[in-house]
Amino acid sequence: MSEKEESEMTEIRKMFSAINRKLTVVEEKLDRNTEAMITIRKENLLLKESIKEQDSRLELLEKEVRKNNIIIQGVADENDEKEEKLTEKIQNILTKMGVKVDVEIDASEIRRIGTYKPNGNRPILVKLQKWKTKMEIYKLTKNLKGSDIWINDDFSKKVQAERKCLTTYLQQVRQQGSTAYLRYNKMIIDGKVYGKEHFEMTVKSKDKRTSSERSPLRLNSIKDDKAKNRDMNGQMNWKKRNKKTASTKIGTWNIQTMLGVGKMEEIAREMKNYNIGILALQEIRWSGEGKVDKEDFTLLYAGEDKQGRNGTGFMISKEYRDMIIDFKRINGRISTIRIKNKIANITLVNVYAPTEDASENDKDDFYDHLERACESIPKHDTMIIIGDTNAKIGKEKYLEKVAGKQSLHNISNDNGKRLCNLAAGTDMFIVSTKFMHKPEHKVTWMRPGKTTGNQIDHALISKKREKMVQDVRSYRGANVDTDHHLVIVKMKMRTIVNKKIKTENKKRWNLEELKEKKDEYESELGKQLAAEVEENDIDNTWGHLKKLYDKSDRKNSRQKTKEGV
Structure with missing residues (x-):
């Protein structure tokens, strides 16, 4: 190889070495960027979880703030309506309903929601001081029947949107024969709770179809349950449907x-009031292990070695005491x-x-x-x-x-x-x-x-x-x-009930036949007694008399037969 070629090869090697160094630097930068991206993704996930937690906290806080509020709809609206006049209107409505409430004292704020419109009635927000007052008003809302006024809860915008979606499907569910109503942001269908997620809601803003065509209800399980309760003619078997499980x-x-003193009896009284079969108790603070039997309940307890700390136990009603197989103390x-x-x-x-x-x-x-x-x-x-x-x-x-x-x-x-x-x-x-x-x-x-x-x-x-x-x-x-x-x-719970012990049928007295053969029976018994030797032993005497009694009984047909029963 000539010197010229060697120099060219040397230059090429230097060039490749420089490229390799640059590639190494780029790879290191990529690695660092990759690690940075992973860190950013982790931080992003944590941030999303934190935002969700904050949202749920805000939702709970908003729910707590709105808990005592009510919205009154249908009250005539006026332009430049004064607060005193609005308060008077609300007081008159509640008085006609029969609610004993002083609005000026029991309500912290009364105001219209939204801007005034000549042809509309803005809803009225009433912020009550106590939950109890709100419940008293709801109990008497039936007195508004026949008027244009109605009362609702003060829901947040999110809950209002969810209720609006569920209301779209409420009529469809009722048409299927189910009992359905809304509770907060859920729909109750035949006693079961369904949320917005139980329905297929692929709503598109440009879709001109109706909501019933656009998103069919996901209620196959409900239909299947109702089908089971229908007879061969398709009629609802109400006995089967309304049957309650124990x-x-x-x-x-x-x-x-x-x-x-008397604490055990107080607990037993509350247990009876709430119809509890088995009650688990904590912090009994009795020492050792034992059993207390009373007329209406049994107490099984397990405490520490010394009195005054911890301790657990079970109070069992008399209906369930025969179902207990075993009781064990693990520790205090x-x-x-x-x-x-x-x-x-x-x-x-x-x-x-x-x-x-x-x-x-x-x-x-x-x-x-x-x-x-x-x-x-x-x-x-x-x-x-x-x-x-x-x-x-x-x-x-x-x-x-x-x-x-x-x-x-x-x-x-x-x-x-x-x-x-x-x-x-x-x-x-x-x-x-x-x-x-x-x-x-x-x-x-x-x-x-x-x-x-x-x-x-x-x-x-x-x-x-x-x-x-x-x-x-x-x-x-x-x-x-x-x-x-x-x-x-x-x-x-399908509890095991002790089976009744079969007893032999008792012999019945044929009273009518006894009256007819009274004289004959007495003479026959007298003859039998006269013919027997007197006994001194009381047991032998009674045994002998019983034999005579049965003999006279069979002869005079004193007992009823199965045909005579």
Whole structure:
């Protein structure tokens, strides 16, 4: 190779080396950009979740602000209407309805919504001070029948849009023969709750078809259910449709202590008032383990070694006491009972978890014992965990498989995360977060001296038996001097009833024949007695008399035969 060629090759090598260096720099920049993009995506996802949480918080806050408001429609409107005159109109309407309310005192604000139009009546917003006043007004809205005035709730714009969509389909559902009505942003169809997501709503602004043509209802399951309730002629079988399934109420209640005189009787009285079959109690604070039998109930309790701390137990009504198979004390915070059931026996696990402020060791120890207790339950049993878990269950997306969207809280606390991990590990569902209720019916513990509270008492059930639970909610009316509310789980149970023992048919007296043969019977018995030797032994004498009595009885046909019955 000539010197010229070698120099050219050297130049080419230098050029390739420079290109390689540039490529390396570009690759490094790409790597850095890729890492930056991944970081940005993660931050974007976190930001979206944060925005969703903020939206849900704002929605709850707006709902709370609008809770006591009402909208009055159909009241004659005037241009430059003064506040005093508007207040007078509202007062007259409520007085005619029969509501004993002083609007100037009970309402914080009264105003028209929107701008004045000559041919229209603007709705009137009335902000009431108390929820109780609003309920009194709603009870007497029937007195507005026949007038052009009606009263509605003050819904947010989002809820109004959802209700508008659902109203489009309400008439269609009713035409199918179903009983349907709107409740907040849901449609209730034959007792079942349906949201906007249950309907195919592919609405396009340029589509000129009607809403019924554009988006058919997704109600095949409802049609199938109704078809099952029709006879061969297509007529509705109302007996079958209206047949109610027997349900059992299982309750849980942190009573804080049962050391007070008469406390047990107070709890039993409330249990009877709410027709509860089995009531799980926490913080009994009795020592040891035992059983208390009363006429109307039985109490099974399991406490610590020393009196005054923790303790759980079950109060069982007299109708269910024969169904209890077994009762076990795990420790001062956990106990179980096993109940007879036709489909599968039910094991109730009663828990009183450490508070959120407790140490990590106490929480770990509690959940270790609880996991072992769950593992010891027979596989075919329906497992239910119930009690004071001190757990706030949030609405995080990753909890969808173990918790519902009807929880009172948006973010889970540490106890809530632990409870959800237990539910995932034992294939259970937190049914206390499943059912839609007012916020006050979700609160299970009230902050001392305040009007706010938390939902920390929960119920979990095996996922394969989740449909057994019909409802879960708290009841504020029950009172035994505790800051916890009574929580009731309504569920379907096919209990085993003890079979009646067949008894032999008793012999009946033929009274008519006895009257006719009275003299003959007495003479025959006298002859038999006269012919016998007197006995000294009382047992022998009675046996002898019985034989004579039966002999005379058979002879004179004193007993009715089957033909004579």
